[in-house]
Amino acid sequence: MPQLTAILLVDDDPSTNFLNESTLYELRLTDKYLTAGNGEDALRILKEYSEVATPEKPLLVLLDMAMPVMNGMGFLEEFRRLPASVHASTIIVVLAVSMTSADLGRLEEYPVAGTASKPLTKEKLSPVLQLHFSKQNS
Template identity: 65%
Template sequence: MHQLASILLVDDDPSTNFLNEAALYPLRLTDTYLTAHDGEEALALLREQTQATPEQPVLVLLDMAMPVMGGMEFLEAFRGLPASIQAATVLVVLAINMSSVDMSRLGEYPIAGTMSKPLTGDRLSTILSLHFNGRAAGR
């Protein structure tokens, strides 16, 4: 099983990013954690992830409600990234509340899954086993 190239936490709340990283760290999925406070920062960081591959992807945990560029806007802009970046990126949406309209729209985008906040290791393990076919796991 391969380790992830990195995990990108995209949330405008620094304390949420900190708590998410704390929940993820014991799983030993990666040595590299990145944070972005909105979708624009996240897109810029994805463009820089040259070491990521489909076999060793970047996992993006995406909040939906953010200033500047929210989650839906990020998902739309993600489609415009080069195919190599899209193939090496696994998107998981994290949200507390989402409208049914937004939930139905998620099917239009290449996301691997959704999770409600707060993030826990158990929830992430379930997403990994269901959606990533074991291609990312701890060392």
């Protein structure tokens, strides 16, 4: 699996971000971990890092849906308005404790690579990453 430019953890709970980073560290996907407490901060960081991320070395965003200021759906709505180059170099995985079927259906409207339930584990994230990178590995 290729190295990632960075991993952006978007969750308003610092403990969740810490646990997710610890889990991801074992996968050796990147040396750069970034955190945002809401969708607004995440968009700012994403715009900054989209200048160095590429489709070959993308930025992975692990997005919580329930946050203050701007929630996950608000982030996805704003993300949709960003240039195609940002979409091509960004992988978004939605993390949630639980989601209704209506919310899952809404996710199909957005450029989301996959979903995983919290708490994040290597076993939950690995299939999403393998599916995404299978194009490069074939």
